[in-house]
Amino acid sequence: MSPKTRNVTQREIAKIAGVSQTTVSMVLNDRDGSNVRIPEATRERVRQAIEQSTYVADPAARRLAGLDNKIIGVFTYEPALSPESMDFYGPLLNGLERAAEQIGCDLLFFTSSPVENGSRSLFHRNTRLRLADGCILLGQHMDGGDLTRLVDEGFPFVAVGRRDETDAHVPYVGIDYATLTTELVDAATALGHTDAIYLHHDRESPTANDRRAALQAAHERGDLRFTHVSVDTTDLAELPSVIAGAGASIVFAQDAFIAEDAAGALASAGIAVPAQVSITALGDVSGHRIEGVALSGFHTPRLQVAADALGLLQRLVTTPSDDWADLDTQRLLAGRVEIGDTLTSSAGIR
Amino acid sequence: MSPKTRNVTQREIAKIAGVSQTTVSMVLNDRDGSNVRIPEATRERVRQAIEQSTYVADPAARRLAGLDNKIIGVFTYEPALSPESMDFYGPLLNGLERAAEQIGCDLLFFTSSPVENGSRSLFHRNTRLRLADGCILLGQHMDGGDLTRLVDEGFPFVAVGRRDETDAHVPYVGIDYATLTTELVDAATALGHTDAIYLHHDRESPTANDRRAALQAAHERGDLRFTHVSVDTTDLAELPSVIAGAGASIVFAQDAFIAEDAAGALASAGIAVPAQVSITALGDVSGHRIEGVALSGFHTPRLQVAADALGLLQRLVTTPSDDWADLDTQRLLAGRVEIGDTLTSSAGIR
DNA sequence: CTGAAAGCGCTTACAG
DNA sequence: CTGAAAGCGCTTACAG
DSSP states (O other): OOOOOOOOOHHHHHHHHTSOHHHHHHHHTTOOOTTOOOOHHHHHHHHHHHHHTTOOOOHHHHHHTTOOOSEEEEEESSOSSSGGGHHHHHHHHHHHHHHHHHHTOEEEEOOOSOOBTTBOOSOOTTOOGGGSSEEEEEOSSOOHHHHHHHHHHTOOEEEESOOOOSSSOOOEEEEOHHHHHHHHHHHHHHTTOOEEEEEEOSOOOHHHHHHHHHHHHHHHHTSOEEEEEETTTSOGGGHHHHHHHHTOOEEEESSHHHHHHHHHHHHHTTOOTTTTOEEEEEEEOTTOEETTEEOEEEEOOHHHHHHHHHHHHHHHHHSOGGGGGGSOOEEEEOOEEEOOSSOSOOOOOO | OOOOOOOOOHHHHHHHHTSOHHHHHHHHHTOOOTTOOOOHHHHHHHHHHHHHTTOOOOHHHHHHTTOOOSEEEEEESSOSSSGGGHHHHHHHHHHHHHHHHHHTOEEEEOOOSOOBTTBOOSOOTTOOGGGSSEEEEEOSSOOHHHHHHHHHHTOOEEEESOOOOSSSOOOEEEEOHHHHHHHHHHHHHHTTOOEEEEEEOSOOOHHHHHHHHHHHHHHHHTSOEEEEEETTTSOGGGHHHHHHHHTOSEEEESSHHHHHHHHHHHHHTTOOTTTTOEEEEEEEOTTOEETTEEOEEEEOOHHHHHHHHHHHHHHHHHSOGGGGGGSOOEEEEOOEEEOOSSOSOOOOOO
């Protein structure tokens, strides 16, 4: 129970201005509909009264009466504001904050649902989800069930990152990792690499599949043979022997952190990067360096992803759901390959 | 207008369970007051009905009916999620997120008010402030007027950082910079320093004053003579000559960033740190290094500050405002001086 | 042009 | 023990 002091209401404004409460509402919302035409004099009187008071509309009442809120929910499947998650979430949150300021809305972070097994649940008995006009979903590993339910309920939302639910049309804005991966593979091939290791996590996700599919295609074309190695089940200390066994000269890592770990393992074994073995990440490498040199990988427009996601959400919120089909609700943004200093033609391990 | 699909309400649950809507509300809120004693059988029937539906209470309606929301507002006077502000805001936001999860509340970031002259305004025509149970205020430079108005309105809030408004009792949680500064001055004195430069911004704030007062006291005790230099009006290229002119052997910088800039200026002039001149910051130096060595300064418990601020706010929200006077609403947390590698006995500039 | 009335979904005295 | 009713502060048909 919050110890609220009574706040100024429209009724009080109405009394001061000598009009009805309805009129105050009309003036505030600039309603000039079919049979409403409030003379400027009246409007002015109301505005004066408001000006002199500290009136602020109660957002709860507005919401309850069916209006929108200018509040966008932000749901992250992992803690978003911890130092560890900043590498991934930082640019996205930054982009959201800027875009939110642009369109004048507040951001409601659903921090209340406790993180269980490393991931939060969107729906729980006391979710404040519906207080928001719509919701942005962020996370390396989203729950497909949540997305489907949101679609079923007709609640406006946008996922950040490509999704491929088959049972529901999920709006998303993501990065085109398939194209980036193919470009990087081509670059490696052009440098003479023929055999590669792909270091990855076991967990599946649409964007993980995108990378894998692009590698698979290259493999089948005969451009670059891949040996897949899971970092979840393989000790990286074995990496050198795996590389030697596969006759590989390059390591593709699913993301920059795996690439860093791999580089560490190679350094420990006295293997020179990139003279003997090249390393490249299939993820954003901004700010990631390996022994002072720029890690090879992608640059991805994550600020833009966030801004586009919020823009799309805004359109969903303001469009009747019947017309959502006309909207371009699934968007992949192009990134840029950054060859960096850890990818070159390499001798391999003898 | 959001395209809401109708949601399940208490009335529908009531119909299913064959009870009145009031009873549903009672069960949900576990009301077992004076003349309410709902038999377990009825409770169970209602719970069943809820279980089988997708019922979630409408937060707007609850709020309008006078309950609390489990939503805490977060107001930052500068953009909080940009890379530049992470050094300051990062640990605070991290602490807030953790504490919010602990106590089960969501965080509403007031990102909508545009930043004007580098700072946001809390009160504006469409503020969603009142949707929150209370509000945490963050920022290097808060508006005293906002704080006073919040106190006047009886709205629960806590400022992060010491405040010294004289016209209102402002609840805050901050760092005890005065003590830290004194400790650092003593350490410098013990190392033989007698003359120092204080590099600072012009802008005033309680925490800036705390530092200044501690330096002033040392100056008057004759421990360490200070020459004050504003980085806003002085080109740091002149720093070496200023130091030489003052016969100083140490530079105190208001924060780590100024310290870094000062170090850069000295390096450009070929002056050795700390052999010739020591540098120390009067702010948190976590993660700040100067040419690979640890910058001297403070370690401040910013996660704890955030957690305490939220805890205090929670107590304000749940305490009738008449009893706020009994609460310990102004708290300074102790930090720790980190001598680091840039503070030692220095020769000075000849 | 303006106001009385219904309704949004909840909670909480207040009668039965 | 349970339900009908009032009220939270707003918006929006609907009558005047």
